[in-house]
Amino acid sequence: MHLPVSLYIGLRYSQSRKGNAFISFITLFSVTGILLGVMALTIVSSVMNGFEAELKKRILGVIPHILLKPAAPDSDWQQHLQQQYPVLDVSRLLQTEALIQSPRQMTAVMLQGVDVSAIPQFLQHSLLLGDWQSLDQQRYSIMLGRELAKQLDVHLGQQIRVLLAQGGSYTPLGWMPRQRLFTVAGYLDTGSELDSVIAITALDDLSRLLPVEQREVSWRVSLEEPFQAPVLAAQLQQQGHFSLVQDWRQSHGKLFAAVAMEKAMMSLMLLLIVAVAAFNIVSALVMMVTEKQAEVAILKTQGMTDRALFTVFAVQGFLNGLIGALLGVVLGVLISWQLNPLLALFSLQVAGGIELPVVMKLSQILSIFASALGLTLLAVLYPAWRAVKLNPAEILRDE
Secondary structure (H helix, E strand, O other): OOOOHHHHHHHHHHHOOOOOHHHHHHHHHHHHHHHHHHHHHHHHHHHHHHHHHHHHHHOOOOOOOEEEEEOOOOOOHHHHHHHHOOEEEEEEEEEEEEEEEOOOOEEEEEEEEEOHHHOOHHHHHHEEEEOOOHHHHOOOEEEEEHHHHHHHOOOOOOEEEEEEEEEEEEEOOEEEEEEEEEEEEEEEOOOOHHHHOEEEEEHHHHHHHOOHHHOOOEEEEEEOOHHHHHHHHHHHHHHOOEEEEEEOHHHHHHHHHHHHHHHHHHHHHHHHHHHHHHHHHHHHHHHHHHHOHHHHHHHHHOOOOHHHHHHHHHHHHHHHHHHHHHHHHHHHHHHHHOHHHHHHHOOOOOOOOOOOOOOOOHHHHHHHHHHHHHHHHHHHHHHHHHHHOOOHHHHHHOO
16 A cells, blocks of 8 residues: 555654664653553543442432422423423422431431332332331331431331421420421431431321421422433423422532532543643654754755645654554553452452442543544644754755
């Protein structure tokens, strides 16, 4: 196959092992730097994706993705919502803050009243002990998060006192909050911080405990993709069919914003490592241009255009970046794929033996690869331009 002369010469220069050993060292150093930077960026991004996915699954599986209160109770909004949007389920919900008192402890909780016939899928899978049907079968039963049950030091079948600040009354003994004894019917394990604050009971039981003015039931909407909730909530707000539209950002938006910012800053720092390595190519190519200036002068006197000469050195530098980026992506994907076994092999597991969640996204890997190539292209512009600007007459005069 016949290659264009500029491409052929550029490939020959990049494959040559003769000449200045220092130039070869700088070139190897820059390729290795790009390799390590791209590899690290691929691994860190995959782990950060895993953490974000775990947070999304565990925390956003418990709290409502969207909370609605329809303005017209008899409207057919549920059917319309499930037909038009990627909705997993819609169920009734009451939610309030409360205090739970056991014989040894008292702590604040987020108390949810749920429709037992329409428990969200994630909550169904999160039940560690007990049966959801017991909330219907036994009045004033309650499910506690696993960490919450440990804090309260309670066991199944034990009674605990639930107190609400709203709707209290004054008695001869002073002001008394609304309260009721509940029986512990099961434990939840969501694998998140919510295990220390979540308590769930039947919708009717919580409704009877709440003051009359606070018994209005909301509707909990669970989506296939929780991160679409803000967009969907904005659309529902514009329709004007709901007196209340809230999404998960009201309660946990700051947490996910912090995760997104951390992910962006980690990617930026690692990308700067790739940039430093890519711009080492500048040094190698400038020295290469200086060493090859006689050959450049001869090529120009034989009629090689500036564009073709620019391509010679651009190809040489770009090829080095391409090799580093390609090897970095391959190694990054392989290490990410086997990250937990490798950590176990070198006894570098996270405290508690927890495996790191890893989620590799093709679009993200391709963007990392493209970014490395883009930085390499920027790095080769100056050396290639400098080769074009060489004056053949001045160079050959001294030969």
